[in-house]
Amino acid sequence: MAVQQKQWGTTPSISWSPPTDKENLQNVELIEELKRQGQYEAQTETTKKQALLGQLQNAAVQFVKHVCRKNRLPQSIIDTAGGKIFTYGSYRLGAYAPGSDIDTLVVAPRHVTREDFFEHMPSILEQMLPAGAIEDMKPVPEAFVPIIKLVISGIDIDLNFTRLTLSSVPIDLDIKDTNLLRGLDERELRALNGPRVADELVQLVPHTTTFRTALRAIKLWAQRRAVYGNIVGFPGGVAWGMLVARVCQLYPQATGSVIVMKFFSIISQWRWPQPILLKESEDHPIQARVWNPKIYPTDKYHLMPIITPAYPAMCATHNIGPTTKRIIVEELLRAQDKTNLISFGKLQWRDLFTKHTYFTQDYRYYLSVISGSISKDAQASWSGFIESRVRLLVQSLEGQGSIEIARLFNKGFAREHRCRDEDEIDAVMHGSVQYQATNVKTETTDNIKDPIHNAVAQGGADAASVTNGNGEPVAHGSQPLEFYTTTYYIGIELAQDSAKKLDVSDQSKEWKDNQCRSTNYQEGRNYLSIAATRSYDLPLDVFAPGEERPTKAKKKPTAKKALVPGQKRSRDVSGME
Numbered sequence: 001m002a003v004q005q006k007q008w009g010t011t012p013s014i015s016w017s018p019p020t021d022k023e024n025l026q027n028v029e030l031i032e033e034l035k036r037q038g039q040y041e042a043q044t045e046t047t048k049k050q051a052l053l054g055q056l057q058n059a060a061v062q063f064v065k066h067v068c069r070k071n072r073l074p075q076s077i078i079d080t081a082g083g084k085i086f087t088y089g090s091y092r093l094g095a096y097a098p099g100s101d102i103d104t105l106v107v108a109p110r111h112v113t114r115e116d117f118f119e120h121m122p123s124i125l126e127q128m129l130p131a132g133a134i135e136d137m138k139p140v141p142e143a144f145v146p147i148i149k150l151v152i153s154g155i156d157i158d159l160n161f162t163r164l165t166l167s168s169v170p171i172d173l174d175i176k177d178t179n180l181l182r183g184l185d186e187r188e189l190r191a192l193n194g195p196r197v198a199d200e201l202v203q204l205v206p207h208t209t210t211f212r213t214a215l216r217a218i219k220l221w222a223q224r225r226a227v228y229g230n231i232v233g234f235p236g237g238v239a240w241g242m243l244v245a246r247v248c249q250l251y252p253q254a255t256g257s258v259i260v261m262k263f264f265s266i267i268s269q270w271r272w273p274q275p276i277l278l279k280e281s282e283d284h285p286i287q288a289r290v291w292n293p294k295i296y297p298t299d300k301y302h303l304m305p306i307i308t309p310a311y312p313a314m315c316a317t318h319n320i321g322p323t324t325k326r327i328i329v330e331e332l333l334r335a336q337d338k339t340n341l342i343s344f345g346k347l348q349w350r351d352l353f354t355k356h357t358y359f360t361q362d363y364r365y366y367l368s369v370i371s372g373s374i375s376k377d378a379q380a381s382w383s384g385f386i387e388s389r390v391r392l393l394v395q396s397l398e399g400q401g402s403i404e405i406a407r408l409f410n411k412g413f414a415r416e417h418r419c420r421d422e423d424e425i426d427a428v429m430h431g432s433v434q435y436q437a438t439n440v441k442t443e444t445t446d447n448i449k450d451p452i453h454n455a456v457a458q459g460g461a462d463a464a465s466v467t468n469g470n471g472e473p474v475a476h477g478s479q480p481l482e483f484y485t486t487t488y489y490i491g492i493e494l495a496q497d498s499a500k501k502l503d504v505s506d507q508s509k510e511w512k513d514n515q516c517r518s519t520n521y522q523e524g525r526n527y528l529s530i531a532a533t534r535s536y537d538l539p540l541d542v543f544a545p546g547e548e549r550p551t552k553a554k555k556k557p558t559a560k561k562a563l564v565p566g567q568k569r570s571r572d573v574s575g576m577e
Contacts, residue, residue, distance in 0.1 A: 008206055009249035010277050019255045026343070027255035031213060033349035039216045041098040049091075049102060052155055057085045059121075059128040060106045064169075066124060067108075067116045081109050082169040088194035090237050093202065095215035101156035101449065105195055107173065108163045114146060114187075117161040121148060138451045144459025145190060149451035156449060162191035175199060178284050178311050189288065189312070196310035197238060204278045204309055205245045206252035213256030215244045217352075218263060225331045226356040229410040229446075230316070231457050232488075233324040233391045239306045239316040243267055246276050260352075261339045268332035272325070275305040281313050288312035304328070321395050323406055358409055359542050360550065363491035364535050367406075367504070368431050369393065372485040372527035377452070379414075383486035384456030385520040386528065387412060387445065389511075390488050393530075396507040397490070403502070405493040412445040412488045413542060418480035425483055429529040433539050435480070442541040445486065456520070489533075489542070 005016055019027070034040065064083035073081075089103035090096040106117065118141045126134060129152060136151040150157040165183040173180075175195050184192070205211040218240050222228040230236035235243070247263045248254075254262065270276070281290060290312045293299040299315065303325045306317045320328070341347040356362075371386040373379035390408060397406035416437045419425045424435050436442075445453065494502060508530045515521060515528055535550040543549055 005252075008252055009204070009246060010280055011250075013252050014250045016253055018253045019258065023255050023258050027213070027257040030217060030257040030260065030349050033353075034213070034216050034220065036350075037220060037353060039097050039220055041096075045098060048153070049155060052152060052157075053085060053087065053102070053104070055129055056104060056125075056157070056159075059124050060085050060108075062128060063106070063117075063121050063124045064108050064112055066120055067112045070116075070120075071111060073111065077111075077167065080168045081111075082171065082173075083108050083112075084169050084171060084173050086175055086195035088198040090219075092195065092198035093215065093238075093241050094208065094212040095219060095241070097216075097220075099156075101158055103158050103160070103194060105160045105162060105191060107169050107175070107192075108161070109167055109169050110163055110165050111167075112163050114141070114161055114163075118146070118148070121159075121161075125150070140451050140455045143451075143455030145455070146187070147451060147455060149449075158451075160191050160194070162188045164188075176310070178282070178286075181284075181286050181288065181311070193308070193310065193314070197308045200309040201238075201241055201245055201278070205248040207248070210254065210256050210259060211245060211248050214248065214259035214263065215241050217256070217260045217349075218244050220353055221335060224353050224355050225335075226358055226410050227324075227328050227331050230319055231387055231391075232408050232410045233319045233321050233394070234328065234410055235304075235306065235317055235320070238308075242276060242278060242306050242308070242316065245278055249278065261343060264332055264336035264339050268329060268336050272304050273302060275307050275315075277307050278309040281307075282311045284311055291315050319391060321391065322398055323394060324408075326405070327407055355544070358407075358491060359489075359535070359538055360547050363407075363493060364550075365492040365494070365502075366533045366535065366538065367393075367397075367490040367492060367508075368531045368533045369488040369490065370429055370431065370485055370527075370529050370531065371487075372425070372429050372483060372529075374481070374483060374525055376482070376484055378522075378525050379484035379486065380450045380452035381456050382520060382526045383412065383414070383445070384450075384453035385518070386486070386515065387453070387457040387488065388459070389515055390490075393507070393511040394490060396511060397492075397504060400502075400504060400507065402495055403492060403504075404495040405491070407491045407493075409489045409491070412486045413539075414443050414445060414448055414484070414486045415541075416440040417483040417485065419483045420480045424480075425527070428483060428485060429527050431487075431531045431533055431537075431539075433541075435483075437482075442539075489538075 005013065007013070060083040064081045065078050068078040068081050084107045086105045086107060087102060088105065090100055091102045106121070118139050122137055122139060125137070133153050134150065135154070138149040140147050140149065145160060148159040150159055164180055175192065176199050181189060181192065202208055219228070219237060222235070222240055227234045228236070230239065244259065244263060247259050247266055250266070251259060251262055288311070289296070291299055291305070291307050291314055302315050302318050303322065304317050304320045305315045308314045308316055335352060338347055338352050342349060342352065369386065369390050371379070371383045373382050394406050394408050397403055415433070417428050417435045418437050419428060419435050428435055512528055512530060536552040538549060540549060
């Protein structure tokens with residue numbers, strides 16, 4: 001009698017075949033390439049992180065006890081109150097690169113509040129950790145997801161907080177227990193969702209080692225091809241993880257290399273908007289809102305729904321629009337072609353991870369969305385808000401019949417300038433780098449990891465209460481004032497039958513006016529502009545070492561085409577020729 005195989009996921013597996021010798025060899029080659037690409041950290045660093053998490057666990061318990069004592073609770077409650085640290089994100093999934101931060105959540109009993117967390121946890125950490133270990137600490141209590149951002153002994157830690165309705169949080173608490181969600185408010189539910197999803201995800205795959213190898217490869221590929229980042233309309237790390245997990249469920253015995261190859265062939269052909277589900281949806285008495293397009297009209301508009309496995313099920317990819325969906329599918333198909341050649345030995349794994357050509361080849365025209373502020377703190381909040389809203393501009397441009405593709409690059413470029421007056425600030429806000437500080441390197445927003453920027457970007461309009469920073473400009477004696485900008489680039493491909501000149505002034509003005517009417521904007525402190533940029537005029541700092549900026553094609557002399565009346569070529573965008 002045949003032994004019945006366990007079903008992983010919502011459908012039977014496609015194949016239970018064990019790996020061949022060739023597939024095992026390809027898996028070894030994939031892991032070696034990932035190591036060459038710097039996707040595995042040294043064991044000493046892993047041990048260091050594990051030790052730090054142990055210290056944070058001790059600090060969490062002491063923090064809970066401290067609040068209990070402050071509230072004069074009985075000793076019996078203090079002794080059993082507990083407190084627990086959970087990890088989530090890439091660290092919990094086990095697919096993180098060296099230097100990645102660790103997302104952590106402090107779970108406390110009901111008598112400990114969010115206000116207690118921000119009032120007492122910083123001092124507890126300073127007392128409990130070795131002297132000098134805390135290199136930086138920035139609490140952001142007003143954020144969409146309240147957070148304390150830490151750098152401890154060179155390790156970035158995002159420390160969130162939630163409380164349960166329990167009187168005690170034991171060390172062996174099972175966070176997957178749905179009954180823990182009773183009586184929680186929206187913020188508390190949102191905070192718990194991170195570790196609950198990560199824990200479910202790890203347990204819904206047949207082999208975690210295979211899953212982690214494949215996920216490292218897919219994340220590296222997505223980052224190299226610039227199709228990574230939930231805020232700007234691409235899948236984030238957890239969403240890519242759920243896609244990989246679904247393929248693992250379909251091939252339970254496969255190696256990581258086979259999962260990667262099957263990933264591109266399956267996901268590129270997926271019949272969207274059919275959702276990706278790792279398990280059947282759950283019902284529960286707490287009646288939280290669960291993703292269901294049959295009940296909620298807005299869920300019908302999700303183009304590539306990838307649904308979280310933990311209750312309450314949510315769509316992790318609601319920000320994906322028509323253009324980003326098209327780009328993702330094109331990149332999946334391109335990768336499928338490459339992995340097919342890899343399987344036949346005609347390409348190597350490194351060929352899968354070649355970098356995008358967004359700035360060097362893909363587009364002739366770009367829109368530069370430039371946010372600026374007179375102080376670094378003000379810019380952190382303002383640029384985060386603009387990052388959360390710029391995809392709405394892309395959606396508006398997608399409705400322009402003359403535009404075939406409007407693709408937002410998935411990172412912003414943060415620059416520092418020295419300006420003497422408003423005229424120089426105006427020039428900077430229209431794309432000039434003439435006044436850029438020569439001693440300050442341009443950074444992309446993913447590398448800065450500013451907690452204010454990230455908090456506002458994740459919360460969008462809901463993050464209006466986050467401080468907009470110090471409004472006083474910084475000067476150095478008689479030297480020019482410091483001025484900060486963050487630029488997001490939108491690559492534009494015109495439709496083949498479009499006119500020679502494209503006017504997007506109406507869409508640009510409407511979007512800009514909407515942002516400047518928000519409570520996040522403060523006149524005289526924040527600035528916003530949209531400028532048209534040719535590929536050969538892009539700033540050099542958007543190109544990586546070894547890349548060359550496109551050059552202007554030489555043409556025979558012709559009469560200049562007119563711009564839209566009343567607009568200067570170097571000012572806010574109106575037309576592209």
